[in-house]
Amino acid sequence: MSVAYEIQRLTELRNRGELSEAEFQAAKARVLAGEPHQFQIPSASANQMAMLLHLSQYAGFVIPLLGFIAPILLWQLKKDEIPEIDIHGRIVANWILSSFIYSMICGVLMIVFVGIFGFIILGLLSLIYPIIGGIKANDGVPWDYPGSIRFF
Structure with missing residues (x-):
């Protein structure tokens, strides 16, 4: 893979919101230094956890306010352990705040x-x-909820 292709791929990931600006700059520096960054395909367990994160919003139907607390809690507890969760957690948190507004x-x-x-x-x-969002997450694809305001 060429350097130009890798940088183009990184730019697309940043534009879709899958990479933050800091992550983009760090990965770009690695590519320019001759160390291409290999993006890992999310594992099935990471996809299932991301799906659970999206579906945890339904917990509010069982216990009031748990639909707001459970996804945020899952996101914060698992984002360091499973990096793919961070993207889905941001999407869900943005929707929760947007729907509140x-x-x-x-x-x-x-x-x-x-x-x-x-x-x-x-x-x-x-x-x-x-x-x-849960179906897409199970397929390994982050899906921004339409109409959601980007806070994170």
């Missing part, structure tokens, strides 16, 4: 009854997105 906006819009439709849409998306 959207629900606050819908609460304000309840004054003019438009917020009811917003809550219905947000509820449907909160049911559908973790399933799609």
Whole structure:
């Protein structure tokens, strides 16, 4: 593989959010120094843990607020042990914060009854997105939830 190809690959990973700016710069420095960075294919257990991270949002249906706490807790406990989890944890945390903001906006819009439709849409998306994210994670593909604001 050529140096140009490796840098192009790193740039694509950074643009998709799979590499932070610091990770990108470090990997680029290794490539330019003649030490190409080999990206490992996530293992099946890492994919399953990432899927569990996405699906843990449903824990809130059993115990209130656990759907917010469980994914964040899983992400923080496993991100150093399983590096692939960090990407999925960021995606889920961004969705949790985004959905909280959207629900606050819908609460304000309840004054003019438009917020009811917003809550219905947000509820449907909160049911559908973790399933799609979990399926994609099990395949080893990080999937950004559409409409999610990037905080991390």
